[in-house]
Amino acid sequence: MKLRALILGVCSASAFAFAAHAEAITIATVNNGDMIRMQKLADDFTKKNPDIQLNWVTLEENVLRERVTTDIATKGGQYDIVTIGNYEVPIWAKQDWLLALDKLGPDYDVDDLLPAIRGGLTVDGKLYAAPFYGESAMIMYRTDLFEKAGLKMPEKPSWDFIGDAARKITDRAAGINGICLRGKAGWGENMALLTAMDNSFGGRWFDEKWQPQFDQPEWKKTMDFYVKLMKDAGPEGASSNGFNENLTLFQQGKCGMWIDATVAASFVSDPKNSKVADKVGYAIFPDENTDNHGNWLWSWNLAIPASSQKADAAEKFIAWATSKEYTELVASKQGWAAAPPGTRTSLYKNPEYLKAAPFAEPTLAAMTAADITKPSVKPVPYTGGQFVAIPEFQGLGTTVGQLFSAALAGQSSVDDALAAAQAASVREMTRAGYIK
Known part of the structure; x- marks a missing residue:
């Protein structure tokens, strides 16, 4: 029993030490339903990336905009990921307030992003934010x-x-x-x-x-x-x-x-x-x-402030949250109708989504x-x-x-x-x- 207790104690101490050394990233996001759902499903990300800890700052839309704008303009470094619109992305990218997303991974499939949405997030050929959902x-x-x-x-x-x-x-x-x-x-x-x-x-x-x-x-x-x-x-x-x-x-x-x-x-x-x-x-x-x-035409997007010191970890999370795999995760948990809309061409060619979402075609037509x-x-x-x-x-x-x-x-x-x-x-x- 003493040996078992000693082993358990060593394991617990190791786990605590590992958690203490996990890199914590802070995500500022809006209190809309799709983002609340993302937070609830984020265990999928942390299980795959146990060395990254997620801290959430969830705010009402007007408050989010005010705080994020102030922090990013002053290079405050309070957030590692910010939720911003296609209004801010090109303006802020040209002011060097955002980092380009060039490490999303080989399976991310940037070309699957709807052209109108991708175009609004691209400056000088580089993607400066990844769309979480799009809308008209x-x-x-x-x-x-x-x-x-x-x-x-x-x-x-x-x-x-x-x-x-x-x-x-x-x-x-x-x-x-x-x-x-x-x-x-x-x-x-x-x-x-x-x-x-x-x-x-x-x-x-x-x-x-x-x-x-x-x-x-x-x-x-x-x-x-x-x-x-x-x-x-x-x-x-x-x-x-x-x-x-x-x-x-x-x-x-x-x-x-x-x-x-x-x-x-x-x-x-x-x-x-x-x-x-x-x-x-x-x-x-x-x-x-x-x-x-x-x-x-709007999209809520995830971007990395230039002031972040944890860009690699932040980009890993963005790649997860805006991927086709995340869409499939949402579908498996809450049905295809709950999938984040308006960002990927493949979603509007998916017969399961079209069958489950009577609003899919009107949404695409509006966009x-x-x-x-x-x-x-x-x-x-x-x-x-x-x-x-x-x-x-x-x-x-x-x-x-x-x-x-x-x-x-x-x-x-x-x-x-x-x-x-x-x-x-x-x-x-x-x-x-x-x-x-």
């Missing part, structure tokens, strides 16, 4: 409520149709709001929706000379339509609702329609978490006689329809869909988002919000040197 935006709607109201969703719905339908299916007594749309302030929250919406109305953020366009008819029409629609058919407190809040409302059966990121489809159609899973239809993002369906090189029907000096791909947009977009969220909450008029947005934009673009 589309309409998710309750087929039972449409049938009850005698409505049929058109193949290419207009905003006028969406407004009329939302009002018809609203039933306040039953707790059903005709439509849920983002209202929470933030360049990647309400301004993602409203920028895409304005694009679909034929508007733009800036003209060819970088003059802000909030004093033009398209933004006026967009904001009047949005605020009135949400007053007539939206939920209470809509100015505080972002992606996650609206997802919960839809899953609970409290939204007749929801226009948002395509990635939400796997969650609204999940019978374990959604009360309306068997009653969801999908349609392309609306337009207003412009044939511009929002041009929303294919997006053209971020031409966000507006009018000429513009920038790229981007639901964002403007310039460094100043992060701060300016949030400022404008706060003004528009206040208008939705009734704290200001639409006209006052637009005037303030115009003034703030002119001031910032002049300060930054865009306006001469």
Whole structure:
């Protein structure tokens, strides 16, 4: 017994010593469902890489952006992996804030990444982030409520149709709001929706000379339509609702329609978490006689800050989390419908995924329809869909988002919000040197 105890003690001490020498990497990520799932499945990675320990920092979207931007701009070195969008990647790579991913391994299959997604993460021929999931935006709607109201969703719905339908299916007594749309302030929250919406109305953020366009008819029409629609058919407190809040409302059966990121489809159609899973239809993002369906194209990606001292371990984790093997792991644990969407061509050729995910083809169609090189029907000096791909947009977009969220909450008029947005934009673009 003494010998056995001695052996066990030696083994325990060795294990403790090994754990103490394991390289710890810190991962900053957003509190979206797919990322929460990744954390739960990360034991698969640590079992294969016992010399690497994972520390997670999981934050709400706006907070994540603020903290990661501050850390990476100051070379703080707090994070070894950051979760960022295709807005940040090319801007930060050009400022040497990110490390190129050139050690993903021979089995990673970079060529399988969807061209539009890969292109947005590539600078000078090098990949600076790996996509965890990709998305466009589309309409998710309750087929039972449409049938009850005698409505049929058109193949290419207009905003006028969406407004009329939302009002018809609203039933306040039953707790059903005709439509849920983002209202929470933030360049990647309400301004993602409203920028895409304005694009679909034929508007733009800036003209060819970088003059802000909030004093033009398209933004006026967009904001009047949005605020009135949400007053007539939206939920209470809509100015505080972002992606996650609206997802919960839809899953609970409290939204007749929801226009948002395509990635939400796997969650609204999940019978374990959604009360309306068997009653969801999908349609392309609306337009207003412009044939511009929002041009929303986004990916959440994993990247390594240049300040990280543990780049090799970080790249190993990124290769695992964004691989085809990870997709298969998710499928084996939670079914193919839960697989991270919008990043790999092979997923949309997989018959098991196509069979399990009724939203697969609408998602791919929405992503294919997006053209971020031409966000507006009018000429513009920038790229981007639901964002403007310039460094100043992060701060300016949030400022404008706060003004528009206040208008939705009734704290200001639409006209006052637009005037303030115009003034703030002119001031910032002049300060930054865009306006001469």
